[in-house]
Amino acid sequence: MELEKPESTFDQDVLKIDDTLYTVNVQEIEVFIEQCRRFMPLQSNNDFELMTQEISDSLVEFTRGDVPMEQIRPQLLFLREIGFLLKGFLTPAEED
Template sequence: MNHTEMELERPEEYVGQAVLKIDDTRYTVNIEEVEAFISHCKKFMPLHHNSDFELMTQEISDSLIEFTRGDVTMEQIRPQLLFLREVGFLLKGLLTPVEEN
């Protein structure tokens, strides 16, 4: 079977996944990858609340600031710190508990 004949099997719950459009490019939200990411993270960090992701990125950010060599300025590591902050916000909002009625 070549690549053009291959079809990705998806469980029924993944049919109709969200599609994001960024600029002029459309992207499928890969829910399987999100699940794998969360599963891997649970192996080395607590995931009891959405804020656990944000807390982890803040701890990394604090460590960068604390342990950066004296010859590195804040402006040099600022992009990395801002990226970590954004990743923390993204991950915090990634999961929303489903309220059961």
């Protein structure tokens, strides 16, 4: 995978994956971050890594049955937002 900016075909960044060009949807990333801010702190990039670690830990703890649903609610919401991000992150680039 490589990030490239073709000379005049596109006016935004493009990813090339297996000879297919995809535009980078910066607006989708902005929406993702704003949605995440509704249920988790975002003071640094480490917050995303911490959340994924908490999700993993919570799932392990939840299997014991002693973790209330409200305690893992932010992690589940984060996973949902990741799904939306991944769904809209890459859009096939259309050449003019």
